[in-house]
Amino acid sequence: MARLSDLTERDRAHLLRLREQAPRFEQTPWVSGGLLSQRRIAIVTTAALHQRNDSAFDSGAGATDYRVLPDATPAAELVMSHLSVNFDRTGFQQDLNVVFPIDRLHELAADAVIGSTAAFHYSFMGAPWPPTRFEARARELAALLHADGVDGVMLTPV
Amino acid sequence: MSAVGHYLEEEGIATTGISLVREHSEAMRPPRALWVPFMLGRPLGAPNAPQFQRRVLLAALRLLEAPAGPVLQDFTEEAPPFAQSEANLLACPVSFDRPLQAGESAPALTLSTSPTAGNGWSVRAFLAEVAQLRTWHDEHRRRHGRTTVGISGLEIGDASALLASVLDPDAFAARAAQPGFALQLKRVCDDLRAFYEEALAAQPGDASPASLRRRFWSQTAGGAAFLGMQKLCLGSGDPALEHFGKLTLVPHIALQDIAGLD
Numbered sequence: 001m002a003r004l005s006d007l008t009e010r011d012r013a014h015l016l017r018l019r020e021q022a023p024r025f026e027q028t029p030w031v032s033g034g035l036l037s038q039r040r041i042a043i044v045t046t047a048a049l050h051q052r053n054d055s056a057f058d059s060g061a062g063a064t065d066y067r068v069l070p071d072a073t074p075a076a077e078l079v080m081s082h083l084s085v086n087f088d089r090t091g092f093q094q095d096l097n098v099v100f101p102i103d104r105l106h107e108l109a110a111d112a113v114i115g116s117t118a119a120f121h122y123s124f125m126g127a128p129w130p131p132t133r134f135e136a137r138a139r140e141l142a143a144l145l146h147a148d149g150v151d152g153v154m155l156t157p158v
Numbered sequence: 159m160s161a162v163g164h165y166l167e168e169e170g171i172a173t174t175g176i177s178l179v180r181e182h183s184e185a186m187r188p189p190r191a192l193w194v195p196f197m198l199g200r201p202l203g204a205p206n207a208p209q210f211q212r213r214v215l216l217a218a219l220r221l222l223e224a225p226a227g228p229v230l231q232d233f234t235e236e237a238p239p240f241a242q243s244e245a246n247l248l249a250c251p252v253s254f255d256r257p258l259q260a261g262e263s264a265p266a267l268t269l270s271t272s273p274t275a276g277n278g279w280s281v282r283a284f285l286a287e288v289a290q291l292r293t294w295h296d297e298h299r300r301r302h303g304r305t306t307v308g309i310s311g312l313e314i315g316d317a318s319a320l321l322a323s324v325l326d327p328d329a330f331a332a333r334a335a336q337p338g339f340a341l342q343l344k345r346v347c348d349d350l351r352a353f354y355e356e357a358l359a360a361q362p363g364d365a366s367p368a369s370l371r372r373r374f375w376s377q378t379a380g381g382a383a384f385l386g387m388q389k390l391c392l393g394s395g396d397p398a399l400e401h402f403g404k405l406t407l408v409p410h411i412a413l414q415d416i417a418g419l420d
Binding site: 003004006007008010012015016018022023024025028029030031032033035036040041043046049052056059070074075076079080081083084085086087088089090091092093094095096098099101103104105107108113114123130131132134135136139140141142143145150151152153154155156157158 | 160161162163164165167168169170171172173174175176177178179181182185186187188195197198199200201202203204205206208210211214215216217218219220222223226227228257279298302303304305306307308318341344345349352355356361365369370383406407408409410411413414
């Protein structure tokens with residue numbers, strides 16, 4: 001369904017424009033590591049999720065800020081304030097895991113498929129352009145992930 | 159998403175991720191990405207499909223064990239089909255607050271009649287519709303244990319009253335110049351749309367994304383109110399409101415659906 005041919009002409013043209021404008025990195029960094037069963041995994045989503053009592057995302061100076069999602073946050077406490085309306089939200093309304101697979105991650109930890117889940121997960125809003133605007137906040141986030149012992153991040157878009 | 163992964167990896171954190179738009183991942187070359195053939199907004203494929211979600215998640219996580227990269231792998235399994243109940247798919251989702259009186263025209267629940275008049279049947283129908291849908295929304299909360307309504311900070315009755323109060327052009331113009339009005343309107347509309355989608359999905363019948371979208375935009379007074387608000391925003395002369403009306407109120411695919419109805 002996310003094949004470009006399945007989208008409206010306007011959405012397709014928009015995404016192709018973004019592809020042309022997307023930054024090209026000269027090199028792809030690469031961090032090797034151990035087995036999945038020994039890794040501590042955090043989820044970082046760009047779905048603009050946050051706790052109900054946290055600030056909603058907006059397009060101002062703080063558009064590239066992230067929100068902290070403690071691992072034990074109940075699903076009922078998470079809402080989405082993404083600015084874009086051009087993606088389906090009805091799946092998220094029925095099941096948080098279709099966007100933020102936290103229950104699935106806990107199940108993988110319980111089954112010892114992964115080592116453990118992080119104490120904290122994080123959310124950005126994937127709207128700001130170009131995405132190089134996220135650099136400062138992403139590097140800041142890396143320090144928090146290291147401090148939590150995370151050695152594997154699962155990135156989920158929306 | 160790819161850029162965030164790039165910077166995290168540069169800082170020594172191994173990353174993997176889901177790619178919804180393969181062309182973007184090809185261009186930005188993140189360290190590890192699993193392209194999935196799912197609709198935008200559903201990176202794990204389908205709601206309430208834990209085994210399927212687990213397969214997607216695990217396929218992406220397994221890329222952390224790849225010996226070298228960048229890796230862009232395809233997940234070729236399609237998402238499970240949308241569940242449909244066997245209820246009457248032709249049932250109208252809207253209950254009217256009272257029968258039509260002699261000489262009174264039908265309420266503006268279709269796109270062929272403008273909802274923008276602030277003092278007519280449309281606004282009254284919109285408020286009555288929100289009240290009527292509360293039972294269905296309560297059913298959604300009971301069924302799922304949660305609601306995604308809540309970013310405006312307003313109770314849904316207050317949110318609908320706020321939107322109704324500015325559907326009148328004069329009232330809209332009076333509020334348009336107030337700082338932060340466009341953002342408040344955006345959050346109110348996002349909450350109202352979530353309320354409608356959750357309520358409509360709780361009713362018997364087809365709850366697929368396409369069905370919910372068409373029902374909201376073409377069969378409810380709420381959808382008509384949104385389109386009326388879009389017209390007001392586009393003609394406001396205020397950059398923030400024009401941006402809201404043009405880009406973040408009505409989905410492109412809904413506009414395409416509506417054009418197809420004309």
